Amino acid sequence: MVPPSKKRKLQSVAAPAAKRNKNSAKGAVAKSGSKSKANPARKLVDVASLGWQSVGEEFGGLEVIEGVDVVRNGGTVQFLVAEKQQQQPDSSDKKQRQGASKQDDRADETQDAVDEPFEGLGDGPVEGEDVDSGEAGDSKGGVEGQSGKTKAAGKDRAGGEKKDADKKQKARNSNSKLATADKELQKPASRKQQQQGNSFDALVAVGDAAAAEEEADMGAWVELNLSTRILSAIAKLGFAKPTLIQEKTIPEILAGEDVIGKAQTGSGKTLAFGIPIVEKWLELYEEKRNVKREGPTAVVLSPTRELAKQLSDHIKALCDGLPTAPYVCTVTGGLSIQKQQRQLEKADIVIATPGRLWEVLDGDMSLQNSFTKIKFLVVDEADRLFKAGQFKEAEDIIGALDRKDPEAGDDDDDDELPPRQTLVFSATFDKNLQSKLAGRGKGPKAGSGSSDEEKMEYLMKCLKFRSEPKFIDVNPVSQMATGLKEGLIECGAMEKDLYLYTVLVLNPGKRTLVFTNSISAVRRLTPLLQNLGLSVLPLHSQMIQKARLRSIERFAASKNSILVATDVAARGLDIKEVDQVLHYHVPRQADTYIHRSGRTARGDRTGVSVILCSPEEVLPTRRLAGKVHAERDGSTSLKREHFIETLSIDRKIAQRLKSRVDLAKRIADAVLAKEKGHSEDQWLRNAAEELGVDYDSEEFDGSAPGNWGGRGGGRKKKEKEARQLSKAEMGALRAQLREELSKRVNLGVSEKYITGGRVDIGALLREKEKGTVGGLFLGGDGLFGMNL
Numbered sequence: 032m033v034p035p036s037k038k039r040k041l042q043s044v045a046a047p048a049a050k051r052n053k054n055s056a057k058g059a060v061a062k063s064g065s066k067s068k069a070n071p072a073r074k075l076v077d078v079a080s081l082g083w084q085s086v087g088e089e090f091g092g093l094e095v096i097e098g099v100d101v102v103r104n105g106g107t108v109q110f111l112v113a114e115k116q117q118q119q120p121d122s123s124d125k126k127q128r129q130g131a132s133k134q135d136d137r138a139d140e141t142q143d144a145v146d147e148p149f150e151g152l153g154d155g156p157v158e159g160e161d162v163d164s165g166e167a168g169d170s171k172g173g174v175e176g177q178s179g180k181t182k183a184a185g186k187d188r189a190g191g192e193k194k195d196a197d198k199k200q201k202a203r204n205s206n207s208k209l210a211t212a213d214k215e216l217q218k219p220a221s222r223k224q225q226q227q228g229n230s231f232d233a234l235v236a237v238g239d240a241a242a243a244e245e246e247a248d249m250g251a252w253v254e255l256n257l258s259t260r261i262l263s264a265i266a267k268l269g270f271a272k273p274t275l276i277q278e279k280t281i282p283e284i285l286a287g288e289d290v291i292g293k294a295q296t297g298s299g300k301t302l303a304f305g306i307p308i309v310e311k312w313l314e315l316y317e318e319k320r321n322v323k324r325e326g327p328t329a330v331v332l333s334p335t336r337e338l339a340k341q342l343s344d345h346i347k348a349l350c351d352g353l354p355t356a357p358y359v360c361t362v363t364g365g366l367s368i369q370k371q372q373r374q375l376e377k378a379d380i381v382i383a384t385p386g387r388l389w390e391v392l393d394g395d396m397s398l399q400n401s402f403t404k405i406k407f408l409v410v411d412e413a414d415r416l417f418k419a420g421q422f423k424e425a426e427d428i429i430g431a432l433d434r435k436d437p438e439a440g441d442d443d444d445d446d447e448l449p450p451r452q453t454l455v456f457s458a459t460f461d462k463n464l465q466s467k468l469a470g471r472g473k474g475p476k477a478g479s480g481s482s483d484e485e486k487m488e489y490l491m492k493c494l495k496f497r498s499e500p501k502f503i504d505v506n507p508v509s510q511m512a513t514g515l516k517e518g519l520i521e522c523g524a525m526e527k528d529l530y531l532y533t534v535l536v537l538n539p540g541k542r543t544l545v546f547t548n549s550i551s552a553v554r555r556l557t558p559l560l561q562n563l564g565l566s567v568l569p570l571h572s573q574m575i576q577k578a579r580l581r582s583i584e585r586f587a588a589s590k591n592s593i594l595v596a597t598d599v600a601a602r603g604l605d606i607k608e609v610d611q612v613l614h615y616h617v618p619r620q621a622d623t624y625i626h627r628s629g630r631t632a633r634g635d636r637t638g639v640s641v642i643l644c645s646p647e648e649v650l651p652t653r654r655l656a657g658k659v660h661a662e663r664d665g666s667t668s669l670k671r672e673h674f675i676e677t678l679s680i681d682r683k684i685a686q687r688l689k690s691r692v693d694l695a696k697r698i699a700d701a702v703l704a705k706e707k708g709h710s711e712d713q714w715l716r717n718a719a720e721e722l723g724v725d726y727d728s729e730e731f732d733g734s735a736p737g738n739w740g741g742r743g744g745g746r747k748k749k750e751k752e753a754r755q756l757s758k759a760e761m762g763a764l765r766a767q768l769r770e771e772l773s774k775r776v777n778l779g780v781s782e783k784y785i786t787g788g789r790v791d792i793g794a795l796l797r798e799k800e801k802g803t804v805g806g807l808f809l810g811g812d813g814l815f816g817m818n819l
């Protein structure tokens with residue numbers, strides 16, 4: 032990469048060199064000697080764009096670079112290279128490339144909106160998932176099309192790896208100061224554009240962590256046997272130390288082990304597998320530059336589109352800190368199959384929902400062959416992925432990964448284990464999984480009658496671990512996040528709308544995620560709460576993908592917002608600072624409860640999860656909570672109530688809000704019924720036209736008086752009544768609601784603190800401090816008075 036005439040060498044850990052020259056007036060650190068005169072024009076470059084080269088494992092991962100002058104300018108270290116010699120793309124080039132690729136993606140997205148297919152019924156995960164931006168990450172330079180020792184480099188190195196790893200570890204430990212110095216050298220590096228298209232606040236915050244980067248002591252990361260490059264990329268993310276799951280799993284993965292990782296929600300599982308994958312890619316293609324690329328390095332399977340996009344964003348954010356980065360490709364739909372095939376041909380890290388990935392792979396043998404050489408298969412949220420509709424596709428994909436390349440010859444042993452490592456992550460696993468896996472090979476059939484657990488067990492066997500996988504459970508005692516408080520509010524089955532609103536009104540200014548068990552509930556609650564003046568967004572699987580992402584973006588952007596969602600949002604979504612999770616419907620399963628609640632109290636934060644329960648739901652809910660917390664202290668002595676606090680809401684307060692909720696509900700129902708009626712009417716008209724008969728709505732919908740018998744008759748009647756509300760009647764209802772909302776409501780504290788549906792919490796707190804507020808005030812000392 033650098034002309035042989037430039038033979039000066041500078042170690043990547045060049046900080047000591049900088050120190051040596053700290054008294055130098057102009058500050059040239061690594062002089063170019065006599066050849067400097069012959070140098071062409073030199074320019075300042077970003078340290079991240081320098082092309083460090085490994086001098087081999089035997090030197091403990093030492094890296095060198097040629098043709099670079101390091102100069103100290105005041106307190107800053109800078110890098111100078113000859114203009115025409117800077118072969119690595121600089122950051123602006125990289126940005127341009129990203130920009131161009133982003134433009135393509137945007138064009139695709141525009142097209143997506145037009146091509147968006149109907150997504151089918153049900154809110155099951157993503158069988159046949161087919162819509163997403165499918166955006167690709169940054170492309171690496173200088174890898175594609177290079178010839179070389181692909182096979183040798185790509186060979187499974189599990190055996191030798193551990194020794195190498197130990198050697199590297201020693202070398203790195205002894206060089207830890209140098210590694211820190213390396214980071215110091217990177218301070219002046221201009222930050223690359225933060226992740227484009229990243230819709231998650233958390234990652235934006237990560238991008239804003241430049242200050243933290245300056246201060247970070249990377250000692251704890253250095254212990255994990257990571258290269259200087261990845262260390263500097265992590266430093267740029269601002270993560271001072273690994274989380275527990277990262278600390279435990281990264282060394283195992285780097286040592287070539289298969290890993291099943293279990294850790295609470297929000298504990299950093301993405302980077303637990305993301306870091307070793309990127310490290311492997313760097314090792315394969317970055318350190319050995321003339322190695323030919325052999326298809327993707329890793330395939331990551333995700334159960335939902337949103338999670339797939341988030342995983343991509345997270346890994347791309349890590350890659351942003353690298354001079355050259357793997358091409359991260361998201362495959363969840365929205366693009367043409369042909370385009371996805373093209374993207375996959377150059378993809379290094381593929382992050383996909385199984386439905387769409389299989390759609391692209393199915394029948395494309397050349398693509399499938401390239402996938403047989405992957406180094407990592409990651410199954411994120413494995414229990415969910417294997418449970419629901421994507422079982423078949425996941426199985427097909429794994430089958431394709433195990434297929435033999437016909438060109439590879441047939442002398443391969445049929446029982447040979449795959450060259451890839453398998454990494455499986457979730458916050459929830461069947462606690463007997465480990466022992467079940469020990470009996471690998473004669474598992475239950477994956478027939479249609481088998482239970483979720485059996486399917487999971489079967490697929491875990493299909494994964495073909497190379498050896499007994501390392502089962503790493505960083506917190507076997509509790510599956511719930513440490514900073515989470517759990518509560519339960521008992522209310523009548525028909526009063527949930529009212530109590531939901533009451534809770535929201537009593538806890539204003541909180542970013543709130545409301546979970547329901549059905550799409551229709553999301554469709555109903557969203558306008559209902561919007562009518563009440565709240566800032567509400569919907570999320571469910573029948574929304575077009577762009578609208579789904581937009582809802583998440585807006586929710587993440589506004590502290591005051593409320594997202595009403597189905598369980599499509601329960602898994603993996605990492606939205607910063609969700610204060611409270613409200614379960615409008617009781618979750619059907621314990622793991623759903625864990626994952627829903629895990630959208631708050633992520634990382635070091637605190638949060639609240641509250642279930643609205645009808646009287647008959649209380650017992651099963653307590654049972655469910657008991658199940659979730661059963662292993663907390665290994666004893667059953669703790670009362671179930673201990674885990675989920677019963678929260679009392681003054682019923683008088685709820686009653687004072689009832690009239691406005693009823694009005695908002697009537698308006699929302701009328702609008703929905705009109706929309707539904709319109710589409711049903713249209714459908715019947717078309718059908719009548721096709722049949723060549725006259726359309727008479729009365730006759731078709733059987734709406735003649737007395738025709739409301741049978742199941743659903745009452746609902747239909749209500750719908751019809753709502754549909755028939757005239758414009759004037761709707762206007763009157765709206766006016767009534769406006770008036771209601773402008774009234775002050777006594778919350779048991781003082782009427783003057785609530786207007787327009789919102790509590791003036793500032794005024795309340797001020798009064799409370801002065802001791803002039805009496806009575807009940809929920810939400811004053813932490814959420815629901817839970818003293819977080």
Ligand SMILES: Nc1ncnc2c1ncn2[C@@H]1O[C@H](COP(=O)(O)OP(=O)(O)OP(=O)(O)O)[C@@H](O)[C@H]1O
Binds near residue numbers: 271295296301302
């Ligand atoms: N070492 C670290 N230090 C601080 N924050 C981190 C670290 N690693 C990851 N994070 C941040 O923690 C948050 C949660 O990470 P992530 O989404 O990977 O959690 P998770 O364990 O996969 O959660 P879930 O089970 O809900 O999917 C993210 O915002 C991420 O940027």
